[in-house]
Amino acid sequence: MDEAPRVPAGLLGGHLRVLAEAAATGLLPDRGALDDYRVAGARAAESGVPLRALVESALMMAESVGSAPLPALRRAVSALMEGYENAQRLALRQEEAARREFVDDLLQGRADRLAERAEHFGLRLAETYVVAVARPARPVDGMARPARPVDGVTHGETAHGGVAEDMAPDEMAPDAMAYGAGPARRIEEAMVARFGSHNVLVAVRDGGLVCVAPGSLTVAPGEFTHHVRQMFAPGWRVGLGRPHRGPGGVVTSYREATGAIDLGDRLDLRASVLKAADLLVFPVLLRDRAAIEDLVTTVLSPLLQARGGPESLLGTLEAVFASQGNQTAAARRLGVSTRAVTYRLERIRRLTGFSPDDPTQRFTLETAVLGARLLDWPSHPLD
Known part of the structure:
Protein backbone atom coordinates (compact mmCIF):
# COMPACT_ATOMS: atom_id res chain seq x y z
CA MET A 1 0.00 0.00 0.00
CA ASP A 2 1.23 3.51 -0.85
CA GLU A 3 2.46 5.74 1.93
CA ALA A 4 -0.38 7.92 3.32
CA PRO A 5 -0.13 11.69 2.83
CA ARG A 6 1.13 13.65 5.81
CA VAL A 7 -1.88 14.44 8.02
CA PRO A 8 -1.65 15.32 11.74
CA ALA A 9 -1.99 12.26 13.97
CA GLY A 10 -5.49 11.80 15.34
CA LEU A 11 -7.14 14.11 12.78
CA LEU A 12 -8.98 11.16 11.22
CA GLY A 13 -8.95 9.04 14.38
CA GLY A 14 -12.59 7.93 14.16
CA HIS A 15 -12.61 7.35 10.41
CA LEU A 16 -11.80 3.63 10.44
CA ARG A 17 -14.38 2.96 13.17
CA VAL A 18 -17.14 4.73 11.21
CA LEU A 19 -16.32 2.79 8.04
CA ALA A 20 -16.12 -0.51 9.92
CA GLU A 21 -19.55 0.08 11.51
CA ALA A 22 -21.00 0.99 8.10
CA ALA A 23 -19.56 -2.21 6.63
CA ALA A 24 -20.95 -4.30 9.46
CA THR A 25 -24.43 -2.75 9.71
CA GLY A 26 -24.99 -1.26 6.27
CA LEU A 27 -25.98 2.02 7.92
CA LEU A 28 -24.65 5.38 6.76
CA PRO A 29 -22.76 7.69 9.17
CA ASP A 30 -25.18 9.51 11.48
CA ARG A 31 -25.36 13.25 12.10
CA GLY A 32 -22.90 13.13 14.99
CA ALA A 33 -20.31 11.31 12.90
CA LEU A 34 -20.72 13.75 10.01
CA ASP A 35 -20.31 16.68 12.40
CA ASP A 36 -17.06 15.09 13.61
CA TYR A 37 -15.88 14.89 10.00
CA ARG A 38 -16.70 18.58 9.48
CA VAL A 39 -14.72 19.47 12.58
CA ALA A 40 -11.81 17.40 11.29
CA GLY A 41 -11.98 19.16 7.92
CA ALA A 42 -11.95 22.56 9.61
CA ARG A 43 -8.97 21.57 11.79
CA ALA A 44 -7.12 20.40 8.68
CA ALA A 45 -7.69 23.76 6.97
CA GLU A 46 -6.56 25.65 10.08
CA SER A 47 -3.44 23.47 10.28
CA GLY A 48 -2.52 24.13 6.66
CA VAL A 49 -3.11 20.59 5.49
CA PRO A 50 -3.85 20.59 1.73
CA LEU A 51 -7.38 19.44 0.92
CA ARG A 52 -6.07 16.91 -1.56
CA ALA A 53 -3.82 15.37 1.10
CA LEU A 54 -6.75 15.17 3.53
CA VAL A 55 -9.01 13.42 1.02
CA GLU A 56 -6.27 11.05 -0.14
CA SER A 57 -5.56 10.08 3.45
CA ALA A 58 -9.25 9.32 4.07
CA LEU A 59 -9.41 7.20 0.88
CA MET A 60 -6.24 5.29 1.66
CA MET A 61 -7.49 4.51 5.19
CA ALA A 62 -10.71 3.20 3.63
CA GLU A 63 -8.68 0.73 1.55
CA SER A 64 -7.55 -0.98 4.75
CA VAL A 65 -11.16 -1.69 5.71
CA GLY A 66 -11.59 -3.63 2.50
CA SER A 67 -15.37 -3.82 2.29
CA ALA A 68 -16.10 -0.21 3.25
CA PRO A 69 -19.38 0.77 1.52
CA LEU A 70 -18.98 3.51 -1.08
CA PRO A 71 -22.04 5.57 0.05
CA ALA A 72 -20.65 5.81 3.59
CA LEU A 73 -17.21 6.79 2.29
CA ARG A 74 -18.73 9.36 -0.03
CA ARG A 75 -20.66 10.98 2.84
CA ALA A 76 -17.60 11.01 5.05
CA VAL A 77 -15.39 12.64 2.42
CA SER A 78 -18.14 15.15 1.56
CA ALA A 79 -18.41 16.19 5.22
CA LEU A 80 -14.62 16.52 5.47
CA MET A 81 -14.58 18.80 2.41
CA GLU A 82 -17.52 20.82 3.71
CA GLY A 83 -15.77 21.50 7.01
CA TYR A 84 -12.55 22.35 5.20
CA GLU A 85 -14.24 24.80 2.81
CA ASN A 86 -16.26 26.43 5.61
CA ALA A 87 -13.05 27.04 7.56
CA GLN A 88 -11.43 28.57 4.47
CA ARG A 89 -14.38 30.92 3.92
CA LEU A 90 -14.29 31.95 7.56
CA ALA A 91 -10.55 32.65 7.32
CA LEU A 92 -11.11 34.76 4.21
CA ARG A 93 -13.85 36.76 5.93
CA GLN A 94 -11.61 37.31 8.94
CA GLU A 95 -8.78 38.41 6.67
CA GLU A 96 -11.09 40.83 4.86
CA ALA A 97 -12.33 42.20 8.18
CA ALA A 98 -8.74 42.69 9.36
CA ARG A 99 -7.90 44.36 6.06
CA ARG A 100 -10.85 46.76 6.28
CA GLU A 101 -9.97 47.60 9.87
CA PHE A 102 -6.35 48.21 8.89
CA VAL A 103 -7.36 50.44 5.96
CA ASP A 104 -9.69 52.44 8.19
CA ASP A 105 -7.00 52.85 10.84
CA LEU A 106 -4.37 53.73 8.23
CA LEU A 107 -6.46 56.36 6.45
CA GLN A 108 -7.70 57.88 9.70
CA GLY A 109 -4.25 57.96 11.25
CA ARG A 110 -4.97 55.61 14.16
CA ALA A 111 -1.52 54.32 15.02
CA ASP A 112 -2.26 51.23 17.16
CA ARG A 113 0.38 48.69 15.97
CA LEU A 114 0.05 50.24 12.52
CA ALA A 115 3.56 49.46 11.28
CA GLU A 116 3.35 45.84 12.48
CA ARG A 117 -0.01 45.31 10.82
CA ALA A 118 1.14 47.07 7.65
CA GLU A 119 3.85 44.44 7.14
CA HIS A 120 1.15 41.77 7.09
CA PHE A 121 -0.37 43.51 4.06
CA GLY A 122 2.97 44.20 2.39
CA LEU A 123 3.35 47.91 3.17
CA LEU A 280 -3.41 73.89 -4.52
CA VAL A 281 -4.74 77.38 -5.19
CA PHE A 282 -8.23 76.43 -4.03
CA PRO A 283 -7.37 75.45 -0.45
CA VAL A 284 -5.40 78.70 -0.31
CA LEU A 285 -8.51 80.62 -1.29
CA LEU A 286 -10.62 78.84 1.28
CA ARG A 287 -8.18 79.40 4.13
CA ASP A 288 -9.22 83.06 4.26
CA ARG A 289 -12.97 82.69 3.88
CA ALA A 290 -13.66 86.26 4.91
CA ALA A 291 -11.41 87.57 2.15
CA ILE A 292 -12.94 85.37 -0.56
CA GLU A 293 -16.47 86.26 0.56
CA ASP A 294 -15.56 89.94 0.37
CA LEU A 295 -14.13 89.44 -3.14
CA VAL A 296 -17.23 87.60 -4.37
CA THR A 297 -19.58 90.15 -2.85
CA THR A 298 -17.64 93.16 -4.13
CA VAL A 299 -17.06 91.91 -7.68
CA LEU A 300 -20.03 89.68 -8.49
CA SER A 301 -23.00 90.85 -6.41
CA PRO A 302 -23.96 93.43 -9.11
CA LEU A 303 -24.78 90.44 -11.35
CA LEU A 304 -27.77 89.74 -9.11
CA GLN A 305 -29.44 92.67 -10.85
CA ALA A 306 -29.28 90.94 -14.25
CA ARG A 307 -32.54 89.85 -15.79
CA GLY A 308 -32.91 86.12 -15.25
CA GLY A 309 -30.31 86.06 -12.50
CA PRO A 310 -26.52 85.77 -12.54
CA GLU A 311 -26.08 82.10 -13.51
CA SER A 312 -25.87 82.55 -17.29
CA LEU A 313 -23.34 85.36 -16.85
CA LEU A 314 -21.25 83.32 -14.42
CA GLY A 315 -21.37 80.38 -16.80
CA THR A 316 -20.22 82.64 -19.64
CA LEU A 317 -17.26 83.84 -17.62
CA GLU A 318 -16.30 80.26 -16.76
CA ALA A 319 -16.48 79.24 -20.42
CA VAL A 320 -14.38 82.23 -21.51
CA PHE A 321 -11.73 81.52 -18.87
CA ALA A 322 -11.68 77.81 -19.77
CA SER A 323 -11.17 78.81 -23.43
CA GLN A 324 -8.27 81.16 -22.61
CA GLY A 325 -10.35 84.17 -23.63
CA ASN A 326 -11.39 82.77 -27.02
CA GLN A 327 -15.01 83.85 -27.34
CA THR A 328 -15.74 81.58 -30.30
CA ALA A 329 -14.55 78.54 -28.37
CA ALA A 330 -16.52 79.69 -25.33
CA ALA A 331 -19.65 79.97 -27.48
CA ARG A 332 -19.19 76.38 -28.64
CA ARG A 333 -18.87 75.26 -25.02
CA LEU A 334 -22.08 77.06 -24.13
CA GLY A 335 -23.98 76.12 -27.27
CA VAL A 336 -24.76 79.76 -28.13
CA SER A 337 -23.62 82.22 -30.78
CA THR A 338 -20.41 84.20 -30.49
CA ARG A 339 -22.53 87.35 -30.57
CA ALA A 340 -24.40 86.14 -27.46
CA VAL A 341 -21.10 85.67 -25.63
CA THR A 342 -19.94 89.16 -26.64
CA TYR A 343 -23.24 90.65 -25.47
CA ARG A 344 -23.04 88.88 -22.10
CA LEU A 345 -19.47 90.00 -21.51
CA GLU A 346 -20.50 93.57 -22.19
CA ARG A 347 -23.33 93.24 -19.66
CA ILE A 348 -20.85 91.92 -17.12
CA ARG A 349 -18.53 94.85 -17.74
CA ARG A 350 -21.39 97.35 -17.33
CA LEU A 351 -22.73 95.75 -14.16
CA THR A 352 -19.45 95.01 -12.37
CA GLY A 353 -16.99 97.44 -13.88
CA PHE A 354 -14.62 94.50 -14.58
CA SER A 355 -13.65 93.25 -18.04
CA PRO A 356 -11.97 89.92 -18.86
CA ASP A 357 -10.06 91.72 -21.62
CA ASP A 358 -7.98 93.60 -19.04
CA PRO A 359 -5.25 91.28 -17.59
CA THR A 360 -5.55 92.57 -14.00
CA GLN A 361 -9.34 92.68 -14.06
CA ARG A 362 -9.44 89.25 -15.71
CA PHE A 363 -7.49 87.73 -12.79
CA THR A 364 -9.83 89.42 -10.29
CA LEU A 365 -12.91 88.23 -12.14
CA GLU A 366 -11.62 84.65 -12.52
CA THR A 367 -10.67 84.42 -8.85
CA ALA A 368 -14.07 85.78 -7.85
CA VAL A 369 -15.86 83.27 -10.08
CA LEU A 370 -13.82 80.41 -8.59
CA GLY A 371 -14.62 81.69 -5.13
CA ALA A 372 -18.31 81.82 -5.98
CA ARG A 373 -18.26 78.16 -7.03
CA LEU A 374 -16.35 77.15 -3.92
CA LEU A 375 -18.89 78.98 -1.74
CA ASP A 376 -21.87 77.80 -3.83
CA TRP A 377 -22.86 81.39 -4.48
CA PRO A 378 -25.49 82.66 -5.32
CA SER A 379 -27.43 79.51 -4.29
CA HIS A 380 -26.18 80.16 -0.75
CA PRO A 381 -26.18 83.94 -0.16
CA LEU A 382 -23.24 85.36 1.77
CA ASP A 383 -23.76 87.27 5.00
Missing part, protein backbone atom coordinates in the same frame (compact mmCIF):
# COMPACT_ATOMS: atom_id res chain seq x y z
CA ARG A 124 6.54 49.47 4.51
CA LEU A 125 5.23 52.64 6.08
CA ALA A 126 8.62 54.32 6.40
CA GLU A 127 8.53 54.90 2.65
CA THR A 128 6.79 57.63 0.64
CA TYR A 129 3.29 56.73 -0.53
CA VAL A 130 0.71 58.13 -2.92
CA VAL A 131 -3.02 57.56 -2.52
CA ALA A 132 -5.50 57.54 -5.39
CA VAL A 133 -9.26 57.49 -4.80
CA ALA A 134 -11.93 56.63 -7.38
CA ARG A 135 -15.59 57.38 -6.87
CA PRO A 136 -18.61 58.49 -8.90
CA ALA A 137 -18.77 62.24 -9.42
CA ARG A 138 -22.57 62.09 -9.54
CA PRO A 139 -25.29 59.52 -10.33
CA VAL A 140 -24.97 58.53 -13.99
CA ASP A 141 -26.87 56.17 -16.26
CA GLY A 142 -25.89 52.56 -15.84
CA MET A 143 -23.98 53.01 -12.59
CA ALA A 144 -25.08 50.91 -9.66
CA ARG A 145 -25.88 53.05 -6.66
CA PRO A 146 -27.46 51.70 -3.48
CA ALA A 147 -29.15 54.21 -1.20
CA ARG A 148 -26.28 53.83 1.26
CA PRO A 149 -23.55 51.29 1.99
CA VAL A 150 -24.84 48.75 4.49
CA ASP A 151 -24.10 45.24 5.71
CA GLY A 152 -25.77 42.48 3.82
CA VAL A 153 -26.32 44.36 0.57
CA THR A 154 -26.90 41.77 -2.09
CA HIS A 155 -27.66 43.87 -5.16
CA GLY A 156 -27.02 47.40 -6.34
CA GLU A 157 -29.78 49.06 -8.30
CA THR A 158 -28.63 50.81 -11.45
CA ALA A 159 -30.00 54.03 -12.83
CA HIS A 160 -32.01 51.88 -15.26
CA GLY A 161 -33.46 49.76 -12.48
CA GLY A 162 -31.23 46.81 -13.34
CA VAL A 163 -28.97 44.85 -11.05
CA ALA A 164 -25.25 45.39 -10.85
CA GLU A 165 -23.09 42.36 -11.47
CA ASP A 166 -20.74 40.76 -8.96
CA MET A 167 -22.92 41.61 -5.97
CA ALA A 168 -23.09 38.24 -4.21
CA PRO A 169 -23.64 38.63 -0.45
CA ASP A 170 -20.41 36.87 0.51
CA GLU A 171 -18.43 39.26 -1.72
CA MET A 172 -19.72 42.48 -0.20
CA ALA A 173 -17.73 44.51 2.28
CA PRO A 174 -19.59 46.16 5.19
CA ASP A 175 -19.16 49.53 3.45
CA ALA A 176 -20.00 47.91 0.13
CA MET A 177 -19.57 50.18 -2.84
CA ALA A 178 -22.18 50.62 -5.49
CA TYR A 179 -20.20 48.44 -7.85
CA GLY A 180 -19.65 45.56 -5.43
CA ALA A 181 -16.52 43.77 -4.33
CA GLY A 182 -16.11 41.67 -7.48
CA PRO A 183 -14.81 44.44 -9.77
CA ALA A 184 -12.78 45.89 -6.91
CA ARG A 185 -11.14 42.51 -6.41
CA ARG A 186 -10.33 42.24 -10.12
CA ILE A 187 -8.71 45.67 -10.08
CA GLU A 188 -6.63 44.67 -7.07
CA GLU A 189 -5.60 41.42 -8.77
CA ALA A 190 -4.53 43.34 -11.88
CA MET A 191 -2.53 45.83 -9.81
CA VAL A 192 -0.87 43.07 -7.78
CA ALA A 193 -0.07 41.10 -10.95
CA ARG A 194 1.87 44.08 -12.30
CA PHE A 195 3.42 45.62 -9.20
CA GLY A 196 3.48 42.80 -6.64
CA SER A 197 1.47 42.20 -3.48
CA HIS A 198 4.02 44.07 -1.36
CA ASN A 199 3.71 47.27 -3.35
CA VAL A 200 0.03 48.12 -3.64
CA LEU A 201 -3.02 48.05 -1.41
CA VAL A 202 -6.47 48.36 -2.98
CA ALA A 203 -9.53 48.58 -0.78
CA VAL A 204 -13.16 49.69 -0.75
CA ARG A 205 -13.85 52.58 1.62
CA ASP A 206 -16.53 55.25 2.08
CA GLY A 207 -18.20 54.61 -1.27
CA GLY A 208 -14.90 54.82 -3.13
CA LEU A 209 -12.06 52.61 -4.25
CA VAL A 210 -8.71 53.46 -2.64
CA CYS A 211 -5.28 52.58 -3.99
CA VAL A 212 -2.16 53.06 -1.85
CA ALA A 213 1.15 52.73 -3.72
CA PRO A 214 4.78 53.73 -3.13
CA GLY A 215 5.72 57.12 -4.53
CA SER A 216 8.54 55.41 -6.43
CA LEU A 217 5.95 53.55 -8.55
CA THR A 218 5.06 56.62 -10.57
CA VAL A 219 3.03 54.61 -13.08
CA ALA A 220 0.83 52.93 -10.45
CA PRO A 221 -1.80 55.73 -10.22
CA GLY A 222 -2.14 55.74 -14.02
CA GLU A 223 -2.55 51.97 -14.06
CA PHE A 224 -5.20 52.22 -11.34
CA THR A 225 -7.05 54.90 -13.30
CA HIS A 226 -6.91 52.75 -16.44
CA HIS A 227 -8.55 49.82 -14.68
CA VAL A 228 -11.23 52.04 -13.11
CA ARG A 229 -12.14 53.34 -16.57
CA GLN A 230 -12.19 49.84 -18.01
CA MET A 231 -14.23 48.33 -15.20
CA PHE A 232 -16.92 50.94 -14.54
CA ALA A 233 -19.34 53.07 -16.50
CA PRO A 234 -18.45 56.70 -17.36
CA GLY A 235 -18.98 59.26 -14.63
CA TRP A 236 -16.16 58.31 -12.27
CA ARG A 237 -13.51 60.69 -10.97
CA VAL A 238 -10.07 59.73 -9.74
CA GLY A 239 -8.43 62.00 -7.18
CA LEU A 240 -4.67 61.77 -6.78
CA GLY A 241 -2.91 62.94 -3.64
CA ARG A 242 0.71 64.06 -3.50
CA PRO A 243 3.52 61.77 -2.30
CA HIS A 244 4.08 61.91 1.46
CA ARG A 245 6.24 59.88 3.81
CA GLY A 246 5.17 57.58 6.62
CA PRO A 247 1.74 56.65 8.06
CA GLY A 248 0.83 60.31 8.48
CA GLY A 249 1.78 60.84 4.86
CA VAL A 250 -0.71 58.19 3.75
CA VAL A 251 -3.44 60.03 5.65
CA THR A 252 -2.43 63.36 4.11
CA SER A 253 -2.31 61.95 0.58
CA TYR A 254 -5.70 60.29 1.07
CA ARG A 255 -7.27 63.54 2.25
CA GLU A 256 -5.73 65.38 -0.69
CA ALA A 257 -7.14 62.79 -3.11
CA THR A 258 -10.67 62.98 -1.70
CA GLY A 259 -10.38 66.76 -1.45
CA ALA A 260 -9.48 66.95 -5.14
CA ILE A 261 -12.65 65.03 -6.03
CA ASP A 262 -14.73 67.29 -3.78
CA LEU A 263 -13.29 70.37 -5.49
CA GLY A 264 -14.00 68.85 -8.90
CA ASP A 265 -17.64 68.34 -7.92
CA ARG A 266 -18.01 71.83 -6.42
CA LEU A 267 -16.34 73.56 -9.35
CA ASP A 268 -17.99 71.31 -11.95
CA LEU A 269 -14.59 70.51 -13.45
CA ARG A 270 -14.71 68.32 -16.52
CA ALA A 271 -11.49 66.40 -15.92
CA SER A 272 -11.94 62.80 -14.80
CA VAL A 273 -8.51 62.72 -13.12
CA LEU A 274 -7.88 65.45 -10.57
CA LYS A 275 -4.42 65.94 -9.08
CA ALA A 276 -4.16 67.64 -5.73
CA ALA A 277 -0.91 69.24 -6.90
CA ASP A 278 -2.84 71.05 -9.67
CA LEU A 279 -5.51 72.37 -7.29
